[in-house]
Amino acid sequence: MIKKTLSQDKSIKEFVLNNLVPIMFIVICAICIPVSGYSAPALVQEMLTRIARNSFLVISLLVPIMAGMGMNFGMTLGAMAGQIGLIFITEWGVVGIPALVLAAIVSTPISILLGWMCGKILNNAKGREMVTSYIISFFMNGVYQFIVLYCMGSVIPIKNSAILLPRGYGIRNSVNLINIRRVLDNLIPLRIGTVNVPVATYLVIALLCFFIIWFRKTKIGQDMRAVSQDMEVARRSGIKVEHTRLLSVIISTVLAGYGMIIYLSNMGSMNTYNAHSQIGTFSIAALLVGGASVAKASIGNVFLGVILFHMLFYVSPQAGKNLFGQAQLGEYFRVFVSYGVITIALVLYEMKKRRAAKLGGLTLAKAQEEK
Amino acid sequence: MNKMQRFIKEFGWPRLIIAAFLLSLFVIAPFAGVNIGTSLTDTIMRFSMNGVMVLAMVPMIHSGCGLNFGLPLGIIAGLLGGTLAMQFGFTGKLSFLMAIVLCTPFALLFGWAYGKLLNRVKGGEMMIATYVGFASVSFMCMMWLLLPYSNPQMVWGYGGSGLRTTISTEGYYYHVLSDFLNIKIGHLSIPTGSLLFFALLAFLMWAFLHTKKGTAMTAVGSNPIYARASGIKIDSIRTLSVIMSTWLGAVGILVYEQAFGFIQLYNGPFYMALPAVSAILIGGASVNKASITNVIVGTFLFQGIVTMTPSVMNSIIHTDMSEVIRIIVSNGMILYALTRKTEETR
């Protein structure tokens, strides 16, 4: 009997340890929601919108994790490609669903190119993919600025004065995306009580989930899982390790590009020079909040993460205002939480790796004791 | 010829290109109507502002903790020291001294905790350092709003609580080092005090690396297993290096502020690590090797580019692309260092 409770204690402790981040978040949310004073329908509406807006981006992170490359901080590259696609459709004056499709088509080759580059570089930095992809995103940000701020309008033909800077080249700080604003969300209108449900967006996300599930079952999905466990063994069995890793980054980048288009079409306007740089951090934070680790992530993690993370994101400014009289405080708090979560998740991951390495000695010592 | 190739290989193409780029800027400058004297003054001024923060990279590189992307943590300690010195009403030169004194306990504490953390995540230091930096800056964003500062020069005019985003150091430690023994020759103005202060810290660092502990630190970075086999307690050496780096980061930001004239709080410190990291890499350091020379050369090259490109570019093509060039050069350099095959062994 005693033994049983002991093992139960242990399993509870293990459960808590393995799900530390989500549990922390549930606790914080549970405190913040009543303090913020939002009504239930308002919360539900906001959550439905935010899940629709962000899930696609977060799901795009899953493929490189499957291939053992950790969090793809380089998803920013895909976001840049998506933004370039949106700049072009705005320039061409295309609207509605066709505009979304066209933006996706335009973004695809750019994403593939950027993803290929990123993957090539990451293959040269095995073991520190994350910090490298993080720096790549900064580096490419410079290139993006160069293209969008100096080449567009001068080298690349852009004429629409609504998006062009008055000086004649370069795109404005903020591009109004009225032409595609919420077109996907409102494609199939559904209203339950006071809550609007963006059905079409959810259908697209469901499609992507099916794609991911199907992808796991393909040969290449299996290869990625093999590569993630042991590159050498995979190589010996004839799997093209580098190529597989490269593909995972490319797929992730392309999906991130589409995700960015969906995200921005929901937002209705685009912050040309800053929108992409925040997206990587927040998507990764959301995924980690959902209980994913650097080595393992599932679709369940995505949705749990998006719900918890955005719940906090939404309520914290109001909670800060009600609690301290400063909404600003809540804004800083959610930034802190995003970074804190990533830090904790990274630390836990590294510590777990080290703990596994220590196991061998323990079993040997035990063998001696038993003698 | 062979010698030449080897030199290039050792020096690295990116570094060579950057140096050539800067050199060409200096050559073009007079034709573009840019005053060399002012540019040089600017470069030297920025060098003296940033040198200490670049120096802060050295101990952690030496002990094998990699590039200190967590420099913002040190900067926070410095900001705490700087603001507290003003809050307590120290003025003039004394305020600078007191800022250093007051930031020290914070730097030691933060550095110690940060070092302990990094010891538990060996191999993944750089990514975690980045996020420790970010998390601490965003945490302090809340603290700046909440902490009970009351000096009217620092708090928001209305409401009377919460620190301003930028605080003038006028009347406190504004230019205490820069104006000390300042030499003026025509357009050229040399902030001797700042340079001397940097030289002092650089000398202390150089000297430390020649002591028993310093030797041990270098060995830990060069081959941790060798060091362990020689009886070195790797973890404590690493912690020491992190504390040193954090303290230098704290002092570095104070030096920066006294020359700049303002304290930047809130989001200010977020990305301050990146210029320092790329500066030391441009100077010839790698992920686990760095010297004082790397610091000096790197800071000079980096700050030279940052000051020269806007003025020269602007006068030639009437477009200020300096920001883009800075981003590409500095991050490109870090990327190059991270992907070099020779450093993949560890």
Add this chain to the structure above:
Amino acid sequence: MEATLLEMKNISKDFFGNTVLKDVNLTLKKGEVLGLVGENGAGKSTLMKILFGMKSIEETGGYGGTIEFDGKPVAFHSSEEALASGIGMVHQEFSLLPEFTATENIVLNRESTRYSVVSELFGSRLNTLDRQSMQKKAIEAINKLAVKLDSEMLVGDMPVGHKQFTEISRELSRDGMKLLILDEPTAVLTEHEALALLSSIKRLAASGISVIFITHRLAEILEVCDQILVMRDGCIVKQLDSGNASVSGIAKAMVGREVDTSSKKAKEVDVETAPVEMEIKNLWVDMAGETVKDVSLQVHKGEILGIGGLAGQGKLGIPNGIMGLYPAGGTVTFRGKEIKLNNPSDCLASGLAFVSEDRAGVGLLLDESLEWNISFSAMQVNNKFLKSYLGGLVKWRDEDAIREVTQRYVDALQIKCTSTRQKARSLSGGNQQKVCLAKALALEPSLLFVSEPTRGIDIGAKSLVLQALRRYNEQQGTTIVMISSELEELRSVCDRIAIITDGKVIGIRPAHCPSEEFGLLMVGHQGEGK
């Protein structure tokens, strides 16, 4: 009479002038089991690498001789080619993915797939896996081996034996497998599992698959093999039928050669009665591939104790564990004082020193100068080569003293270098080894562990290093514990030799005992002594 499956004729191989195989001939019939035995470095694995078409052979200049397989002359340029023609090899280290099931591991990269339309566009890797057919394939292979193995179990959760079976099943699941090479498959197995494996091997042979079986467990060889080849120094020294072979005969053939020990002077003191310098009790060390399970040993003052044994048996783990480089437990007493394990600085401070077998990893600061390499440990441990200022507050590196001591060792050990400031990386292997030795000697230790001092260095450097060891032992009275895979080297230098098998001391003999006695110990036959 069964048909001949494999014939290797006059196989020779040298690594840049260093001959490792000369004129090796080998014939194998269909359904026959060939046992291949020999000391480490006898050339077994090189021979198998040639047969299996490993890249490392071609990269080092190919081989001489001809191979005929299944009636056709072959020369494999890659292991894929060898696999395609029906040769499978199970390596000593597992090549398995822990988070995959047995099935997934067995059919790794040979998964059955179902056609999917997208594959027309993006290539066949987008076909979905056909799990049922994969499992069928895997179970078929497992059944060939006739062992109990859950095809849906994660490999990470399996006992070692099952991992080994998975590995073998993988080879068997290939189409047209004709020859299976097993490199020490039983080394990691329990007795029970090993028995199961042996009977599987017999069954495989009966079904017409030939097997080449490499092992150190001679009893197994006798049990299962039709033909036994003993290799030594790159030659086949003995070819036996299992009917007329005996364990002692094979063991003798393995270690065989007698060395001239006349050059070795007899010690003035009798080391066996000398006081005990170090006492090791129940030591375990967690060092991958060299696990020490339970070692108890006494080292006498002034002796040179050799520790030998085959690779992977744990001899290297002993010094690495004592010196705190790998997690260890048990008790070690040095001069009556217990030494803290897992604490290198305590060991060094007590007067121990260690020359590691891993020069690049542990022994050297490759990117620093010779001066640093040689002086560093002594500086840190004994506070040598330091100048004190401010009442000991500042301990400054004394570059002059460092240069001087480096120069002294450069001269004493004849280290070939351009200057004492040369980087250790640019030295040759032999000179690097001398630097490692100099580093340990600069500590002026009372007891010195030397691990594989002659590995990978040329003959000239070898004898210099060994001479130096003896000299320091005789002149300074330094007790030395030398670990080496080369028995003859141990016999030429040491006073006593302990043989480690399976992580334990199996026997200690004086160095002048005949070599077959050591050979028997190495293969796990304790014999009459002890």
Add this chain to the structure above:
Amino acid sequence: MKKIEFSRSLLIRIIAIVLVIALGIVMYFIGRQHSILIDNKDIVIDSVTYPAYKLLEVKIDDQKAKELSKRDRIEVIVTAQKHTLTVVDSMKGTGMIVYDLNIPVKEDMMLLSLPALLAGLPIEKCLTHYEVASIAPPAEEEVIVSETDALLGDI
């Protein structure tokens, strides 16, 4: 055999890429937005004056019908190129007149003159390119690229 397979997959890939590009072009055509300015003003074409009508009711596709008095101009935004225009002369009560409008895909904004159209002129003459006279240049906008500002704000 192998070679044939290779070219088969290559062919499929090329076809796929062509299809995607074609899809993009189709999307461009059907998603292209145009503004049509509908005029009810006196207009002179080829030195013939067509007087404005007193009150007209116009409707494009299924959009809401609008009334134009004399000298009125309305803007209608449409996507894609083919549209039907229905005009009713409210004063005369002549009933509906239906026109097919075909807007060139490149045009952002076109001007349609109803008097000319109702007078029976071919549609090409009535539907003309229109450029918005550039208004006073907007104040120079400073581009602020700040890595840190991105951290705040909503996502």
